Amino acid sequence: VTGVQTCALPIYAWSKQMLATCYKTFVGTNNYLEHVQIPELSKGKVIDAVLRDIPIGKTASGADISTYYVDILIATDRKHDDLVRKIEANELTTLSMGCVIAYSICSKCGRIAKDETEVCQHVRYEKNNSFYDAEGVQRKVAELCGHHTDPSSVKFVDTSWVHQPAF
Numbered sequence: 001v002t003g004v005q006t007c008a009l010p011i012y013a014w015s016k017q018m019l020a021t022c023y024k025t026f027v028g029t030n031n032y033l034e035h036v037q038i039p040e041l042s043k044g045k046v047i048d049a050v051l052r053d054i055p056i057g058k059t060a061s062g063a064d065i066s067t068y069y070v071d072i073l074i075a076t077d078r079k080h081d082d083l084v085r086k087i088e089a090n091e092l093t094t095l096s097m098g099c100v101i102a103y104s105i106c107s108k109c110g111r112i113a114k115d116e117t118e119v120c121q122h123v124r125y126e127k128n129n130s131f132y133d134a135e136g137v138q139r140k141v142a143e144l145c146g147h148h149t150d151p152s153s154v155k156f157v158d159t160s161w162v163h164q165p166a167f
Helices: 016-026 081-088 121-125
Strands: 030-033 044-058 064-076 094-101 104-106 130-132 138-140 143-145 154-162
Touching: 016 044, 016 064, 016 154, 030 064, 064 081, 064 154, 104 121
Parallel strands: 030 154
Antiparallel strands: 030 044, 044 064, 094 154, 104 143, 130 138
């Protein structure tokens, strides 16, 4: 689909407001192995998603800082014997998610990019580096997926059992 990117790398991020807006799109998506997104190869379904507000520290003035995590409940069909055995034996313990986005926004300059050709120099060359915003707060350069005022700008499309997770 033109104008849609797949977010599966650690260089992408979601604002708390965006994640609160779109996390329920996980529900009903397929569960795969290593993001092989072929419906006939689905291993199960995501049957629920819950947003959790996790404390991660304090500001210099003592205010709480938190981030959101999304917990998902995955039903992996037992007919996939080898996969289930690896999950139960803790040989496969990590998951990855896939989503489609209509556009990304640079956390440093605010540039909107619908595809890789439209990204700014910050996203292209400075991802994960720190900068100070206009209020003097240290932040990371990242591609923010979608915007909370545009709920359809992010849609989660799968959760996969993976051997090498991005996060």
